[in-house]
Amino acid sequence: MSSALTDLFPHPIVQAPMAGGVSVPRLAAAVSEAGGLGFLAAGYKTADGMYQEIKQLRSLTTRPFGVNLFMPQPEYPGASTGSTGAAVAAPPYRAAVDVYAHQLAGEATWYETELGDPDSGREDGYDAKLSVLLDNPVKVASFHFGIPTPEVLDSLRRAGTFTLVTVTTVEEALAVERAGADAVIAQGVEAGGHQGTHRDLPENDGAGLGLLSLVAQIRETVNLPIVAAGGLMRGSQIAAALAAGASAAQLGTAFVAAPESGAHALHKQALTNPLFTRTELTRAFSGRPARGLVNRFMREHGPYAPAAYPEIHHLTSPLRKKAAASGDPQGMALWAGQGHRMARELPAGQLVEVLVAELASARTALSTGGGLR
Template sequence: MSAPSLTSFSAYPIVQAPMAGGAANPRLATAVAAAGGLGFLAAGYKTPEAMYEEIRQLRDQSTHPFGVNLFMPQPRATDPSAVAVYAEQLAGEEAWYGTPLGDPEAGADDAYDAKVAILLEDPVPMVSFTFGCPSQKVLEAFRKAGTYTVVTATSVPEALAAQWAGADAVCVQGVEAGGHQGTHRDDPQLDNAGTGLLALLPQVREQVGLPLIAAGGLMRGGQIAAVLAAGADAAQLGTAFLVCPESGADPLHKRALTDPVFTRTELTRAFSGRPARTLVNRFVREHGPYAPPGYPQVHHLTAPLRKAAAAGGDPQGMALWAGQGHRLAREVSAGRLMELLIEELHAAREAGA
């Protein structure tokens, strides 16, 4: 059975990014799909049961196609002593927020096998993968189930690996993207060596024959037109949808995206042990230079601190994931944002023609 076309999933080539941590929820995905885009749910950090419940809710609200994103299991390559040293450094944060650090050994596979089993038993239209590439066996099983598969890649070799394994499409992520870099292998020697989207996209297009979804810093319809012209079949936006009322992001996080207090973004390991782009706040400045490579151990370690900071109304201790274009965020509904993006896309195409 041949896979459907990527462009058949939505009226417009606009994908709402699967932002883990609560931002991407059934309400946001429903609103995006109703306006002609492709909505996504994020299974990362959720239990298999919670993932299934969100899928059920989305199906109750919408008949449009949608996607679910999975995190790949991570290798056990972290030095426990380095994580322990980082935990000692965070002792002051424990005292400040009045909460103990989390257990760094709370799990490294994000219940991947259980989530795959659920999605194969009760298939969804699309499944994407981050932090690695599934096996040929898994991708073939999804193909037989009628599910379209997408693998996130941050380099040409990663995109080629996805094609070789049998993915239906590749999400090409530029270094401008907010949140985690979806690298297949976390190599500290490559920190800050990522490639910008408009430089990476044509390189992947020349060597990979699969449909491409472009992601990284996209906030306007003109940028969507640019990546489509550069070889993408669709554009994925995350930060642009983060401030919408339908988004499940914390209100402090939403306000911070356009708050002049936060002047720039940075790739940091401070919150999770993996490079992720966030607004630079006190936590990043004080702990980023010392955070070890150690995902998801560091993520589990800092989770209670981040939760306590949010509960206490302190954005200086939160992970404020944001793409480089965050200042272009528009506080409008997801449906209205889709209308604006579509208008800008059409205008850019007409100007180009």
């Protein structure tokens, strides 16, 4: 790994930035204090909300931490007025959003709430958040759903910020290298939450690579440090990712159950609840592929959800909030990676220590020919 990042934290463990209230300052602080790299998630927050969390985190730790931003989504052509003054029909995807909204009417009635406004915004305050990070630099910034411009990456570098970009293919990693980012986060298909694909093409749903294959292929093609992400729950798995060519490992689901996590109690419980037996990639909650525990909402609506992010995210937001408030995990987005049944209810700092010990043991086993256990 580039020494610029290696020197920031002693253990090769990164806490994934999980948007939606999971990656709160107290979680990031606990991970950083234990020698990993804690992360804040700026997705779905205002620029001021992000800034306030940065200030809070700085009051909890003097160690380095990261902040993650969602890239603005490409503009889709909506209903407009043509040069002759005649109305131009909305594109097919917009009609699909309307159909999906009609399908969700029963959910709104059940939870006694209104559906959200699908046109609530596509850019997630990106420019304002960048301004905050340039005025108040953090040690690490990562980006999801695309690549910042070379100018943005250069500005962050001059501010002293190390930049990472999530990729799901070798082609995306090559594009990140050309843009000038410092490292890539290789996200395998096993990962919980949203897949960080740069172009959301429905024909590619479920076609992602497993983490070890992805890391190995990127390692042979791209000359950038790699942070491996996707289903990692044990130190032996981290050792395997490092052996495949990664320099560090990013874990999300492993930290969801920690007491410092901001995840809803029902979400934490569901990770090991026998009622939730598997995960799937779904568009049901947001319109973009995301891996979560299979529940009633996913089963009933996943097959019909259109490729329309963030419209579907905005549309279902009140439903998800009301389901959580009413204690109904069957209507919540229970994001989780494939290793969710291996979750441990440990304080975040203790979990880092356990993972480091497991990693050391696995490396010793590898060096002596004992194999990973």
